[in-house]
Amino acid sequence: YCVGIIGAPFSKGQRRDGVQRGPDLIRAAGLVQKLKGQGCIVKDYGNLTFEDIPDDEPVGRVKMPRAVGRANELLAGAVHKVKSDGNTCVMLGGDHSLAIGSISGHAASRNELSVIWVDAHADINTPLTTPTGNIHGQPLSYLIHELHSKIPILPNFSWIKPCIAAKDIVYIGLRDVDPEEHYIMQYLGIKTFSMTDVDRLGIAKVMEQTCEHMFSKVKKPIHLSFDIDALDPSVSPATGTPVAGGLTYREGIYITEHTCQTGLLSAVDMVEVNPKQGRTEDEINSTVTAAVDLLLACFGRVREG
Numbered sequence: 001y002c003v004g005i006i007g008a009p010f011s012k013g014q015r016r017d018g019v020q021r022g023p024d025l026i027r028a029a030g031l032v033q034k035l036k037g038q039g040c041i042v043k044d045y046g047n048l049t050f051e052d053i054p055d056d057e058p059v060g061r062v063k064m065p066r067a068v069g070r071a072n073e074l075l076a077g078a079v080h081k082v083k084s085d086g087n088t089c090v091m092l093g094g095d096h097s098l099a100i101g102s103i104s105g106h107a108a109s110r111n112e113l114s115v116i117w118v119d120a121h122a123d124i125n126t127p128l129t130t131p132t133g134n135i136h137g138q139p140l141s142y143l144i145h146e147l148h149s150k151i152p153i154l155p156n157f158s159w160i161k162p163c164i165a166a167k168d169i170v171y172i173g174l175r176d177v178d179p180e181e182h183y184i185m186q187y188l189g190i191k192t193f194s195m196t197d198v199d200r201l202g203i204a205k206v207m208e209q210t211c212e213h214m215f216s217k218v219k220k221p222i223h224l225s226f227d228i229d230a231l232d233p234s235v236s237p238a239t240g241t242p243v244a245g246g247l248t249y250r251e252g253i254y255i256t257e258h259t260c261q262t263g264l265l266s267a268v269d270m271v272e273v274n275p276k277q278g279r280t281e282d283e284i285n286s287t288v289t290a291a292v293d294l295l296l297a298c299f300g301r302v303r304e305g
């Protein structure tokens with residue numbers, strides 16, 4: 001596997017300080033060395049630099065629009081470069097608003113994508129439905145063709161063009177969905193595997209049906225957007241919006257092992273690791289270790305050795 005790593009130390013899609021330290025923590029845990037150790041060719045493109053934007057007043061409910069818009073424009077360019085260089089892209093966050101740039105940049109180099117969104121949350125609020133104004137709860141709304149008419153003009157967002165269809169998205173791990181998001185997902189007919197489905201079917205069946213859905217027509221490159229809060233807080237407590245009843249470590253690894261085996265993984269986001277949300281060193285280490293192990297499984301690490 002040829003892997004290109006981008007660090008996106010960005011936190012303005014939400015309110016808690018610390019998530020910008022995710023990229024360097026994941027690197028410090030040995031991600032590059034471990035990927036090389038399992039035979040990957042790895043290029044680390046370093047961290048993006050996000051200029052401070054003063055007076056970034058909310059627009060309607062939406063908070064920090066100028067900073068989020070600009071950061072994602074930079075990220076989109078960086079992801080496009082990684083893809084043009086022929087690598088599978090690994091974007092280390094940072095908060096989940098970064099999926100706007102990651103998916104946009106990926107779509108610019110691969111015109112049609114399947115998106116697997118692993119998350120406790122749906123992250124599909126529009127600027128008009130968001131209960132908090134935090135853009136890390138909204139990224140998908142800016143990217144889906146069918147929602148384009150629901151998105152108002154926002155400063156530094158004019159570069160964004162919708163690039164994915166609702167039918168090309170599969171959710172895994174949902175357990176904290178806002179009522180408006182639930183309506184949107186149903187209205188668009190988006191394929192979802194909530195934690196209830198994971199319990200009912202088991203993770204193997206979930207992945208089987210995820211692939212069945214994605215490959216029902218043509219096989220497209222996969223964009224895996226993994227929010228570490230999809231895992232149970234007993235595994236990954238150091239994150240901004242933990243929700244009880246999440247995926248076990250093993251279920252998370254099964255998802256990334258299975259995604260790897262499709263041979264279609266083209267980009268992966270690993271977001272929402274926040275060391276300041278960990279109460280002890282152990283909690284931080286457990287969260288970062290899970291993030292690293294999930295990524296290693298994306299690139300060929302298998303438990304049978």
Ligand SMILES: N[C@](CCCC[B-](O)(O)O)(CCN1CCC(O)CC1)C(=O)O
Binds near residue numbers: 097125138272
């Ligand atoms: N859906 C939330 C959470 C987004 C989480 C983003 B992430 O990237 O971590 O997936 C709001 C969640 N909801 C707000 C009201 C509360 O009572 C319950 C939680 C939002 O802020 O839009």
Ligand SMILES: [Mn+2]
Binds near residue numbers: 119120227230241
């Ligand atoms: Mn989440």
Ligand SMILES: [Mn+2]
Binds near residue numbers: 121272
């Ligand atoms: Mn998320």
